[in-house]
Amino acid sequence: MAVIGDFSCVYVVGLVFRAEDSYTHRHLCEFTGLDAEMRIKEHYSEVMDIVDRVFVKIFDKVNETCQEQLAAIGIQYPFKPLKYLRNTLRLTFEEGIQMLKEAGVEVDPLGDLNTESERALENLVLEKYDTEFFIQHRYPLAARPFYTMPCLDNPAYSNSFDVFLRGEEIISGGQRVHMCGLLESRAKECGIDVKTISHYINSFRYGTPPHGGFGAGLERVVMLFCALDNIRKVSLFPRDPRRLAP
Ligand code: ATP
Numbered sequence: 001m002a003v004i005g006d007f008s009c010v011y012v013v014g015l016v017f018r019a020e021d022s023y024t025h026r027h028l029c030e031f032t033g034l035d036a037e038m039r040i041k042e043h044y045s046e047v048m049d050i051v052d053r054v055f056v057k058i059f060d061k062v063n064e065t066c067q068e069q070l071a072a073i074g075i076q077y078p079f080k081p082l083k084y085l086r087n088t089l090r091l092t093f094e095e096g097i098q099m100l101k102e103a104g105v106e107v108d109p110l111g112d113l114n115t116e117s118e119r120a121l122e123n124l125v126l127e128k129y130d131t132e133f134f135i136q137h138r139y140p141l142a143a144r145p146f147y148t149m150p151c152l153d154n155p156a157y158s159n160s161f162d163v164f165l166r167g168e169e170i171i172s173g174g175q176r177v178h179m180c181g182l183l184e185s186r187a188k189e190c191g192i193d194v195k196t197i198s199h200y201i202n203s204f205r206y207g208t209p210p211h212g213g214f215g216a217g218l219e220r221v222v223m224l225f226c227a228l229d230n231i232r233k234v235s236l237f238p239r240d241p242r243r244l245a246p
Helices: 045-065 067-076 093-102 115-129 180-189 194-202 218-225
Strands: 009-017 030-039 089-092 133-137 160-165 168-176 211-217
Touching: 030 045, 030 218, 045 067, 045 133, 045 160, 045 168, 045 211, 045 218, 089 093, 089 115, 093 115, 093 133, 115 133, 115 160, 160 211, 160 218, 168 218, 180 194, 211 218
Parallel strands: 089 133
Antiparallel strands: 009 030, 030 211, 133 160, 160 168, 168 211
């Protein structure tokens, strides 16, 4: 909505609360999100450009200025420095599937990757490109939320991406549908009653530029940057479905 109001690029770092019913090493009910939305001039790769620049800069800066703190963490939980490229690798979903297939990993070509296949892909990417940080884009439309823009050349895919750090997702993003008609029909196709999201759809009615954005979970970024095995180690007061206090 801020982008519709003519802010060309906006971001927020804030607390996110989720009624997660997930009992994993990487899900909290309260985490810190970094969310950004921006006007797209020509292509959703402009959003991936921002992800690339922001995160390479963050990693560089942390490595440059936090050696003392990283060493302190390393005493308790030894880890190797993150491998990342100057220009972040981008693979299409289809390229990722192809790499997995060639390695003998079975995956649904129009579904989403499960945790095991994400890990397998990370190993293949590390071997081939020597990086632990990469973007996978052009996901199957069926694996993304209703507001994701379908690809113009093939609507089975979408203008969307996930970003992986040491084999786990840290960011989801993509281009949002900005046309009301398409937004309504996509919502219906996904079984959503459009009346329940009328405020969202109505805000698009008087002209909306093409736009996209992403959401990153910062505890996950810290956990994986330091190769830790549990997100609770990087949250001062971790909140999960079983832990409300202290
Ligand atoms: P996952 O598939 O791991 O459950 P998601 O697809 O639900 O994640 P998004 O809704 O796309 O995630 O959120 C964007 C980012 O926010 C994620 O990539 C992740 O870094 C972070 N995130 C999402 N849910 C959680 C959570 N419960 N705890 C910590 N971080 C989270």
